[in-house]
Amino acid sequence: MSMNRSQAEKFKDIHLNHKYNLIHMLPSTEVPALSGFYLKSFYNGTKRYRLRLPESIVEPDSKFCGNCGAVRIPLFNTDMSITESNNEATSESTRTLQYTCLHCKNQAQVAPVRVQKQTPVNVKQSVGAKEEEQKQDKVNKKTSSARERAKKRKKSTLSDMLSQKNEEKKSKSFSLSLESMIQND
Incomplete structure (x- = not known):
């Protein structure tokens, strides 16, 4: 029995989702030897279907252990620590996870992050204040434009248009003033 295109696509999705879910379920089964097998099976499936995975999944030693293939779950099957090395010449320290x-x-190890040491307090405060002002300006611009967009959306709804039309009819029909009634009599 052959599958049509939509059935094949659905089967592919179910197949790969099943393999990916199995990889994440394995740490609870206490059989870490299967992790590498299922991870390799998942990678082979993505190659077969010519799918491109994000770097966070493909890159060794990021989401999965590069040796056994187990999903990294901090404090369950993975210990994490931060190491710091100091460079006295440049007054920088490098932190590595x-x-x-x-x-x-x-x-x-995750790519190291360089941290500048011993910045003067005055410079640090002025730079921090400028950054805060810039962040506030961006937030205010975003919120004001978001508010304007929300108002436009509300004005363009069908119920709002109908209510405006009804108000116009009411205002036209009740636009007669007391003076116009006196003049007509």
């Missing part, structure tokens, strides 16, 4: 897989004891 280090993962340690509790199943295979593999250690991996």
